[in-house]
Amino acid sequence: MTTQALAGSRGAAWLRTGGRAWQIVTGHRAILIGGALVLAVALVALGADFIAPYDPLRNDFRARLQPPGAAHWFGTDHFGRDILSRVIFGGRLSLEIGLMVVVMTGIFGTLIGGLAGYFRALDNPIMRLMDALMAFPAILLAITVSATLGASMTNVIIALSVATTPHTARIVRASVLVVREMQYVEAARALGASDLRILVRHVLANSLAPLIVRLTFVFATAILAEAVLSYIGVGPPPPAPSFGNIIANGRDFMVEAPWVTIFPGLAIVACVLGLNLLGDGLRDALDPRIKVGP
Amino acid sequence: MSGTSAVLEVEGLTTALRNQAQDTILEDVSFTLGAGEVLGIVGESGSGKSMLALTIMGLLPSSIRRTSGAIRLLGTNLAQSTSEAWRERRGRDMAMIFQEPMTSLNPVMRVGTQIEEVLRRRRRLSNAESHRKAIELLERVEIPSPARRLLAYPHELSGGMRQRVMIAIALAADPKLLIADEPTTALDVTIQAQILDLLRSLQRDTGMALMLITHDLGVIAEIADRVMVLYAGRVAETASVATLFDAPAHPYSQALLASIPNLASQRDRLATIDGAVPTVGAMPVGCRFAPRCVDRRDACVVSSPQLRPLSPQHGVACVKWFASVPAAPVAQGSAR
Numbered sequence: 292m293t294t295q296a297l298a299g300s301r302g303a304a305w306l307r308t309g310g311r312a313w314q315i316v317t318g319h320r321a322i323l324i325g326g327a328l329v330l331a332v333a334l335v336a337l338g339a340d341f342i343a344p345y346d347p348l349r350n351d352f353r354a355r356l357q358p359p360g361a362a363h364w365f366g367t368d369h370f371g372r373d374i375l376s377r378v379i380f381g382g383r384l385s386l387e388i389g390l391m392v393v394v395m396t397g398i399f400g401t402l403i404g405g406l407a408g409y410f411r412a413l414d415n416p417i418m419r420l421m422d423a424l425m426a427f428p429a430i431l432l433a434i435t436v437s438a439t440l441g442a443s444m445t446n447v448i449i450a451l452s453v454a455t456t457p458h459t460a461r462i463v464r465a466s467v468l469v470v471r472e473m474q475y476v477e478a479a480r481a482l483g484a485s486d487l488r489i490l491v492r493h494v495l496a497n498s499l500a501p502l503i504v505r506l507t508f509v510f511a512t513a514i515l516a517e518a519v520l521s522y523i524g525v526g527p528p529p530p531a532p533s534f535g536n537i538i539a540n541g542r543d544f545m546v547e548a549p550w551v552t553i554f555p556g557l558a559i560v561a562c563v564l565g566l567n568l569l570g571d572g573l574r575d576a577l578d579p580r581i582k583v584g585p
Numbered sequence: 586m587s588g589t590s591a592v593l594e595v596e597g598l599t600t601a602l603r604n605q606a607q608d609t610i611l612e613d614v615s616f617t618l619g620a621g622e623v624l625g626i627v628g629e630s631g632s633g634k635s636m637l638a639l640t641i642m643g644l645l646p647s648s649i650r651r652t653s654g655a656i657r658l659l660g661t662n663l664a665q666s667t668s669e670a671w672r673e674r675r676g677r678d679m680a681m682i683f684q685e686p687m688t689s690l691n692p693v694m695r696v697g698t699q700i701e702e703v704l705r706r707r708r709r710l711s712n713a714e715s716h717r718k719a720i721e722l723l724e725r726v727e728i729p730s731p732a733r734r735l736l737a738y739p740h741e742l743s744g745g746m747r748q749r750v751m752i753a754i755a756l757a758a759d760p761k762l763l764i765a766d767e768p769t770t771a772l773d774v775t776i777q778a779q780i781l782d783l784l785r786s787l788q789r790d791t792g793m794a795l796m797l798i799t800h801d802l803g804v805i806a807e808i809a810d811r812v813m814v815l816y817a818g819r820v821a822e823t824a825s826v827a828t829l830f831d832a833p834a835h836p837y838s839q840a841l842l843a844s845i846p847n848l849a850s851q852r853d854r855l856a857t858i859d860g861a862v863p864t865v866g867a868m869p870v871g872c873r874f875a876p877r878c879v880d881r882r883d884a885c886v887v888s889s890p891q892l893r894p895l896s897p898q899h900g901v902a903c904v905k906w907f908a909s910v911p912a913a914p915v916a917q918g919s920a921r
């Protein structure tokens with residue numbers, strides 16, 4: 292009886308939290324639109340096997356460079372491959388790369404920024420190294436890493452993670468510096484909590500908002516950067532389609548067959564716009580000082 | 586260990602800025618606190634009250650350093666133990682509650698999680714046990730419908746409620762010493778009284794020693810057994826509450842008591858103490874209160890007075906009581 296009542300109240304508490312989250316989502320139009328776009332792209336990428344009308348790798352030389360039509364909604368490329376299918380599967384690869392970059396950047400950015408912000412002795416050595424990395428233009432750094440390690444999906448992920456981690460670490464460090472001075476951190480210390488526990492449970496847990504916002508932008512940047520790397524030939528190797536690969540393939544036929552480049556380009560726009568809107572919205576929603584009306 | 590019933594013995598405690606050892610923040614602070622005793626620490630802002638608490642807890646900011654002195658908790662000198670050993674005592678043998686209940690709880694964790702975490706960590710309780718014990722703790726600090734409150738986030742609770750939760754967390758591991766740093770300053774008056782009553786009754790029930798830091802003499806009168814008056818990092822006077830209120834000996838204590846508004850008197854201007862507490866780095870050479878003292882003598886400007894007993898229970902650091910007596914260091918027992 293009591294456990295049931297307890298479970299009920301725990302459920303009610305969850306509902307309350309969920310309700311508030313839903314209010315934030317519906318209250319900020321940017322989150323709603325951005326979130327819907329991102330969700331749509333993600334669902335298409337996830338269900339690529341069921342949605343795509345053709346095999347994205349299958350050549351059909353009788354249907355080379357077909358303009359968009361009933362058989363091929365987005366047209367075909369110079370191998371007769373269906374652009375719609377390639378964009379759908381390309382979305383999967385691009386999102387996969389973006390997500391992996393977000394995960395890697397999230398892990399290393401949090402680790403590096405957290406250590407630098409919390410242990411003051413580490414701050415200078417770590418952050419000066421990050422500054423040095425930041426001094427390179429991110430895309431140049433990614434090209435260098437990718438060109439050195441060779442063109443593969445893993446290397447693209449590594450390259451982009453290296454390029455986006457310093458900025459993320461700096462953001463995490465900045466909020467750690469604020470949070471570590473909070474009274475609840477001192478209270479936790481007064482209860483004998485260890486440094487590790489304080490750092491993870493109290494400091495980092497309260498530094499997440501700016502990190503989440505930053506990571507949505509990292510996601511968008513990664514998708515764009517992957518396209519750039521693929522375009523100049525240091526991205527994930529063909530024939531596997533990614534947004535950048537498809538555009539790179541269509542480069543030589545841009546005048547005769549613009550659909551080969553336009554549709555993956557639009558797909559990139561949809562992804563990046565969705566992620567940026569989502570990030571902007573989250574920033575407004577999570578920052579109590581900026582109150583933007585619904 | 587040493588056979589005394591003292592929970593906390595502080596002896597000759599001196600702290601200073603890390604790179605300027607001559608700029609002392611606390612100077613030669615000594616006192617003993619027995620089990621079941623409530624010691625009030627009074628002083629203005631900047632008198633070193635909070636610094637004393639942080640020093641005892643081992644939580645000094647990195648810019649401040651303990652230069653000398655012993656801090657014996659249940660017989661163990663913490664000043665000589667490793668910071669790891671000190672940390673082990675925190676939350677277990679000693680706990681602290683802070684001034685700002687609004688910011689003392691982690692905003693992203695449920696209240697219950699924060700209490701249960703301490704129970705699991707410090708008393709090695711299982712999840713189910715710690716949940717049960719957390720409900721019990723909230724009952725002890727008189728929070729209604731505790732099982733539901735455990736699921737609340739701090740922002741869903743009022744200030745008084747949060748301070749109760751803080752007290753529950755502090756009591757989670759049955760500490761022998763509780764340091765309360767201005768626990769009621771941020772609360773409104775009716776809540777203040779409730780929290781003080783609660784602290785007092787919990788202290789009686791558990792028999793723990795309570796060190797209560799405040800600038801509010803009313804709070805001291807209500808709950809303390811003994812008082813230590815700090816001024817600019819030095820002990821000005823130490824006495825039982827009754828003695829301090831009836832016959833304050835140090836000019837600073839006298840001035841503090843005189844500045845309490847009296848409802849019976851007709852005065853329309855409140856009594857004040859001219860000047861301000863000297864800041865670290867600009868301390869007077871002699872008695873630190875001398876520049877503001879109405880009883881100032883020539884000797885006060887030159888040499889600083891020792892804390893000496895007026896009676897066994899009453900120590901004062903002022904030359905005016907000992908003008909003819911040759912200087913002798915204060916006996917240990919005087920602070921008790």
